[in-house]
Amino acid sequence: xxVRPDVRSTPWRAARxxxxxxxxxxxxxxxxxxxxxxxxxxxxxxxxxSLNPELSRLRDVAAGALWVAALLSSLLALELLFRDDSxxxxxxxxxxxxxxxxxxxxAKAAVHWLLTGLPLVLVAPLAAIALGAPYASxxxxxxxxxxxxxxxxxxxxxxxxxxxxxxxxxxxxxxIVLPLAVPVLIFGARATELAIKGEVATAPLxxxxxxxxxxATLAPLAAAAAVRVSLx
Amino acid sequence: MxxxxxxxxxxxxxxxxxxxxxxxxxxxxxxxxxRGRNGVGKTSLLRALCGLTxxxxxxxxxxxxxxxxxxxxFHSELAYQGHEVxxxxxxxxxxxxxxxxxxxREVSAAEIAAALQRVALAATDIPxxxxxxxxxxxxALARVLLLDVPLWLMDxxxxxxxxxxxxxxxxxxxxHLAAGGLAVxxxxxxxxxxxxxxxxxxxx
Amino acid sequence: xxxxxxxxxGSPPHFYRLAGRWLPWLSWGAALAIAAxxxxxxxxxxxxxxxxxxxxxxxxxxPAAWLSTMVYTVMAVSAAVGLIWRMGVAHAVSAxxxxxxxxxxxxxLLTGMLWGRPMWGTYWEWDPRLTSELLLLFxxxxxxxxxxxxxxxxxxxxxxxVLAIVGVVNVPIIHYSVIWWNSLHQAPSVMKFGRASMxxxxxxxxxxxxxxxxxxxxxxxxxxxxxxxxxxxxxxxxIAEVLA
Numbered sequence: 001x002x003v004r005p006d007v008r009s010t011p012w013r014a015a016r017x018x019x020x021x022x023x024x025x026x027x028x029x030x031x032x033x034x035x036x037x038x039x040x041x042x043x044x045x046x047x048x049x050s051l052n053p054e055l056s057r058l059r060d061v062a063a064g065a066l067w068v069a070a071l072l073s074s075l076l077a078l079e080l081l082f083r084d085d086s087x088x089x090x091x092x093x094x095x096x097x098x099x100x101x102x103x104x105x106x107a108k109a110a111v112h113w114l115l116t117g118l119p120l121v122l123v124a125p126l127a128a129i130a131l132g133a134p135y136a137s138x139x140x141x142x143x144x145x146x147x148x149x150x151x152x153x154x155x156x157x158x159x160x161x162x163x164x165x166x167x168x169x170x171x172x173x174x175x176i177v178l179p180l181a182v183p184v185l186i187f188g189a190r191a192t193e194l195a196i197k198g199e200v201a202t203a204p205l206x207x208x209x210x211x212x213x214x215x216a217t218l219a220p221l222a223a224a225a226a227v228r229v230s231l232x
Numbered sequence: 233m234x235x236x237x238x239x240x241x242x243x244x245x246x247x248x249x250x251x252x253x254x255x256x257x258x259x260x261x262x263x264x265x266x267r268g269r270n271g272v273g274k275t276s277l278l279r280a281l282c283g284l285t286x287x288x289x290x291x292x293x294x295x296x297x298x299x300x301x302x303x304x305x306f307h308s309e310l311a312y313q314g315h316e317v318x319x320x321x322x323x324x325x326x327x328x329x330x331x332x333x334x335x336x337r338e339v340s341a342a343e344i345a346a347a348l349q350r351v352a353l354a355a356t357d358i359p360x361x362x363x364x365x366x367x368x369x370x371x372a373l374a375r376v377l378l379l380d381v382p383l384w385l386m387d388x389x390x391x392x393x394x395x396x397x398x399x400x401x402x403x404x405x406x407x408h409l410a411a412g413g414l415a416v417x418x419x420x421x422x423x424x425x426x427x428x429x430x431x432x433x434x435x436x
Numbered sequence: 437x438x439x440x441x442x443x444x445x446g447s448p449p450h451f452y453r454l455a456g457r458w459l460p461w462l463s464w465g466a467a468l469a470i471a472a473x474x475x476x477x478x479x480x481x482x483x484x485x486x487x488x489x490x491x492x493x494x495x496x497x498x499p500a501a502w503l504s505t506m507v508y509t510v511m512a513v514s515a516a517v518g519l520i521w522r523m524g525v526a527h528a529v530s531a532x533x534x535x536x537x538x539x540x541x542x543x544x545l546l547t548g549m550l551w552g553r554p555m556w557g558t559y560w561e562w563d564p565r566l567t568s569e570l571l572l573l574f575x576x577x578x579x580x581x582x583x584x585x586x587x588x589x590x591x592x593x594x595x596x597x598v599l600a601i602v603g604v605v606n607v608p609i610i611h612y613s614v615i616w617w618n619s620l621h622q623a624p625s626v627m628k629f630g631r632a633s634m635x636x637x638x639x640x641x642x643x644x645x646x647x648x649x650x651x652x653x654x655x656x657x658x659x660x661x662x663x664x665x666x667x668x669x670x671x672x673x674x675i676a677e678v679l680a
Contacts, residue, residue, distance in 0.1 A: 007337045008336065008337050009334065009337055009338065013334075014334075014336070017331055017335050018331070021323075021331040024323065024327070024331075025320055025322055028323075088316055088317070088318060088320065089318035090319075090320065092284055092312075092314065093332070094335075096283060096284060096307045096310070097307060097308075097335050097336055098305070098307035098308025099335060104335075158598075162582060162598065166585045167585060168585065172582060172585055175578040176578040179574040179578065179606075179610065180602070180606050182571055182610050183610055183613035186613045186614070186617045211609075218605075222602050226595065226598045226599075229594040230595065231284055232285050232590075232591050245588075246587070247671070286594075288522075
């Protein structure tokens with residue numbers, strides 16, 4: 001009756017199974033996952049439309065604009081993290097399957113980043129060029145956004161864990177996550193700005209990396225606590 | 233020795249004091265049927281047993297150990313079937329089982345096929361959202377079977393099922409109990425479990 | 437021995453009575469300290485050689501700003517206590533802290549803006565202290581929004597506890613990020629008032645105001661917490677005895 005230890009799944013295997021499931025599901029409905037990317041491009045376009053469209057002038061605000069657009073689009077994407085699983089009861093099953101819940105949520109967050117954060121990072125150079133950034137700055141822009149988007153995904157997962165299923169959850173999510181994301185924004189925008197100016201950006205990049213590591217360690221635990229509370 | 237014991241359970245849902253000083257014990261090979269009218273707390277009791285809802289007061293013991301001391305060990309020995317079937321609509325029945333059971337243990341395609349056959353489900357490769365409610369319930373039963381755990385916690389397992397489905401649930405429960413498993417089932421339908429193995433708990 | 441004391445405070449009727457006994461002391465202490473501080477600060481302390489009489493707003497601004505962070509910490513700590521030891525009273529205390537903390541933050545922001553007007557000529561500058569206070573206000577608003585959105589009190593308590601703990605870990609990170617950000621762009625800073633360089637005639641009233649504001653927070657907290665405990669326990673028997 002009891003499952004023999006040799007066929008029981010290790011937490012690592014369980015995480016892989018969950019990640020495979022989420023990827024499989026995302027591939028069946030790719031359109032949903034492209035929306036945050038479209039939103040990112042739309043918001044980026046709003047800046048030249050509302051400011052001076054001269055590239056030399058846009059270059060001054062490019063770093064900030066890219067990061068604001070990235071932040072807002074990652075907020076939008078967070079809705080997809082727990083929505084489906086909470087609606088069909090799968091999230092409850094994950095909470096009581098006997099595997100470490102924080103570990104399972106890390107797997108979910110990792111797939112979510114692959115599907116929403118990574119595409120954004122890959123598209124960002126286009127947006128950066130559209131805002132006047134020189135070609136030489138693109139690697140710096142990419143790295144800064146890559147590191148920052150990881151932190152944003154993880155911090156956002158905690159917020160999403162607290163607010164999925166609530167009325168006006170989206171607005172509340174923004175209210176909760178945006179202040180917590182300010183350090184990432186500050187250092188990320190600074191790193192991008194230095195890259196655009198052609199200067200060395202190691203200090204803010206190191207800090208971004210440190211924040212990503214801190215988030216990767218602590219956020220899943222907080223998200224697990226948050227989701228358990230929301231499932232009560 | 234009793235395998236599942238509950239002592240002094242108190243549970244509130246908002247203002248309502250749903251479960252007051254509840255205590256019972258379920259032995260191996262026995263099924264506890266929880267009855268009561270709608271809203272009296274059957275689902276809340278099951279969710280509290282799973283650990284989805286925090287208990288204000290009270291103790292749950294599994295094999296003599298307090299569940300609160302090692303929740304994952306307890307969870308890995310139970311299967312919870314709630315109101316929602318917890319299936320992903322875009323995946324087929326086999327895929328759902330592969331992932332759902334794969335979280336807990338390795339499961340082969342042959343085992344999955346056998347389980348689906350046991351619950352009399354033929355359409356195993358179309359997306360679950362195209363199945364009827366009764367068919368989805370059968371897939372959920374297949375999952376409980378495949379998880380291969382001693383404790384079954386089921387909330388209205390026969391809802392949406394036809395007469396054959398009712399008989400299937402009775403048969404599955406019977407086999408599970410005969411093999412030494414336990415079950416706590418919330419339903420006001422007759423379960424079809426033999427009387428010597430059945431305990432009833434009336435909630436009011 | 438210490439644990440029985442701890443759990444005794446956790447019992448709602450005991451907390452209610454104890455809070456009631458402390459309240460007059462805290463309120464009077466606050467009133468006296470604030471009065472003394474105001475007299476010393478507004479009347480007795482000499483005008484600053486640089487800012488004239490404009491600096492006197494520090495006697496309200498600095499304590500309010502200090503308290504805004506301290507209240508958040510108290511909120512997070514009591515939430516953690518409530519979460520770990522399952523104490524309803526601790527959760528009630530945490531819930532009561534939020535509106536008080538938000539108010540102190542708003543006062544700090546407003547007085548900061550009033551201070552800025554004679555200094556910079558505008559009501560707002562992206563000064564590190566003001567920006568930090570603004571972000572802290574957003575954190576409070578997020579907490580209050582979450583509490584408001586969840587109907588079930590126990591679930592709201594636990595959700596807000598998670599948020600408060602996550603927030604309190606982030607507050608220093610946010611604070612130092614903002615200081616670093618500000619140093620890069622050399623925006624003007626209004627609060628260049630090193631405590632060490634302040635003469636006693638200015639420092640003592642400031643410390644008195646700090647004490648007074650803290651006692652005031654204590655008093656407000658006890659009033660709100662008692663009300664919160666009454667609301668949560670309104671069906672319990674001890675309420676009837678206490679209110680009779």
